[in-house]
Amino acid sequence: MVVRYVVSPRGGRRAHSDIASALRAAAARGRAAEIEIAPGRYEEFLDVRGDVRLVAAEGPGSVVVGLPRGPVLLAAGSVTLHGLTLAGRESVVAGCHAGTLTLEHTEVWAHGGVGVHAPPGTSVTLRDSVVAHGRTLFTGSVGLVERCRFTDAADNAVAVIEGAQVSVLGSRIEGSRIHGLRVSDARAEVVGCELTDTGQAALMADARARLTVADCAITSVHGEGIMFIEQSRGSVDTTTVTGARHGIAAASGADPMVRGCVLTNCRDTGINVQTAARGRFEDCRILDAGNVAVFVSDGGTPEVHDCHISGGNVGVAVTEGSRGRFSGLVVEDLTNSALRVWTGSEGLFEDVRVDRCTLGLDTKGDGGTTAGLTDVVFHDFETAVTALGQSRVTLKGVTAERGGVGFFAGEEAQLLVHGCEVASVSIGGAGVSGRAKLSARNLTVNGSEGTGLVASESGYLDVGDSDFNGCAGTGATFADESGGRLVACSVDGTRGPAVLHNGRVELVSLRTTRPVVRKTVRTVEQTPTIINNYAGPVINGPVHNSQFAWNNDTATQNQTTEDGPAHE
Structure with missing residues (x-):
């Protein structure tokens, strides 16, 4: 049977003038107690032991318990507070020494200290309550937080550390100077919560923690929306992040599972994986990222599947010795590259659609920089694929339609093309420059307003079993010191030559009705001597490589090569 006690500073029959005296009376009887507290401000320390329930008689906010310094409440046993306001400074305001502590419809104001502390071996529940200015700390304990608000914490709003296990449900965390919730070497579940305006990551998992997040909304974060580091694990489902610096990030060996999330207007990156972190990201939407939608660097190795990237600068960037696998992506409306692989990294892309991006894929780096598509x-690009440096790119079943240039390799890059198609381009289907090499089999170029193939400088084209249809310029052009071979290729159409070459290309089984033109580059060892003698020539000694004209006011020079007249 529960024994009831009444506290009233105005006194009254069988009433205690302060809370501490009622607690002493309850402890003396050793039975379950309910202490009903009249409205007022009580400046006292509450040492609550046993099975005790403290209730504000006239509802939440009517009873304030506080001290200028030091702790306000210390609980041991099975303690419940309902409707009280606890106010303290520079210490633990409400601590559970042993057993369980439940705060319902309670406000905790902690200026420069800890609002609520659950030490090892204890269990603390917060329900429909508010914690302001201080942090709520679970250390090796068990916690449940339901429908609470944490505001303006000078540190982390909620800290779950050293093996603690805590669930935070349907709550709001706002204005924390550091993190909204930090879980370190512990486990935390965050479901249906709102987090806003935190100084660093809204949700942080470190030191091999496990963090589970679902159905949350994170806004206006100065750092990351959600951050996993130091081999942390966990999952993030159906959560939105808006206005963070980075939407969801993983670093230093972390490995989260992220599904069905929406990352909008992130100032730098939407998904950020670095420093040997992994992670799997599925069915996410990254909208209007300020710099890169999916950024992989410094040895990160994520898998990204069935995601939608729209708006912003760069879609996917894999750089600084990283690797990534990407499938089922839709990338659209970017001002820069849809896909990027740089500096010793590897990117594998399968079943990807890119619409209305300036560049489709660009690669740059040493020989360890590779991309496979x-x-x-x-669709609708300036250049669909650009390979530079010493990078190597392999294309299989790739289609490039409506743009400037289909596939291009420059500097010392290598481009391998299998069963690909380029259509409706304004400049060219495929080309090389520098000392780059393009090897293509079963390449089709349809409707280029310029050339089908072009090689310049010392570039090399090795093309076989390919078709070039309706190219307004040449089917293939070889300029400067470039070279190559065309084997079993066809060029149709009625405009311009099939091949315009410099004598450094091998043509094998070329099928075309258009002419093949060799543009000879003449090298003259000495300037020809032209003698105009109106009375007739008088020549003493041998004269080589010379032409003569007389009885003329002008002289016209023509020269014929083995391939026919040469025209300047």
Whole structure:
């Protein structure tokens, strides 16, 4: 049977004038107690032991318990507070020494200290309550937080550390100077919560923690929306992040699972994976990222599947010795590259669609920089694929339609093309420059307003079993010191030559009705001597490589090569 006690500073029959005296009376009887407290401000320390329930008689906010310094409440046993306001400074305001502590419809004001502390071996529940200015700390304990608000914490609003296990449900965390919730070497579940205006990551998992997040909304964060580091694990489902610096990030060996999330207007990156972190990201939307939608650097190795990237600068960037696998992506309306692989990294892309991006894929770096594209479609671009440096790119079943240039390799890059198609381009289907090499089999170029193939400088084209249809310029052009071979290729159409070459290309089984033109580059060892003698020539000694004209006011020079007249 519960024994009831009444506290009233105005006194009254069988009433205690302060809370501490009622607690002493309850402890003396050793039975379950309910202490009903009349409205007022009580400046006292509450040492609550046993099975005790403290209730504000006239509802939440009517009873304030506080001290200028030091702790306000210390609980041991099975303690419940309902409707009280606890106010303290520079200490733990409400602590559970042993057993369980439940705060319902309670406000905790902690200026420069800890609002609520659950030490090892204890269990603390907060329900429909508010914690302001101080942090709520679970250390090796068990916690449940339901429908609470944490505001303006000078540190982390909620800290779950050293093996603690805590669930935070349907709550709001705002204005924390550091993190909204930090879980370190512990486990935390955050479901249906709102987090806003935190100084660093809204949700942080470190030191091999496990963090589970679902159905949350994170806004206006100065750092990351959600951050996993130091081999942390966990999952993030159906959560939105808006206005963070980075939407969801993983670093230093972390490995989260992220599904069905929306990352909008992130100032730098939407998904950020670095420093040997992994992670799997599925069915996410990254909208209007300020710099890169999916950024992988410094050895990160994520998998990204069935995600939608729209708006912003760069879609996917893999750089600084990283690797990534990407499938089922839709990338659209970017001002820069849809896909990027740089500096010793590897990117594998399958079943990707890219629409209305300035560049489709660009690669740059040493020979360890590689990209593989399978069943990728590019629409409305300036250049669909650009390979530079010593990078190597393999294309299989890639389609590039409506743009400037289809596939291009420059500097010392290598581009391998299998079963690909370029259509409706304004400049050219595929080309090389510098000392780059392009090797293509079963390449089709349809409707280029310029050339089908072009090689310049010392570039090399090795093309076989390919078709060039309706190219307004040449089917293939070889300029400068470039070279190559065309084997079993066809060029149709009625305008311009099939091949315009410099004598450094091998043509094998070329099928075309258009002419093949060799543009000879003449090297003259000495300037020809032209003698105009109106009375007739008088020549003493041998004269080589010379032409003569007399009885003329002008002289016209023509020269014929083995291939026919040469025209300047």
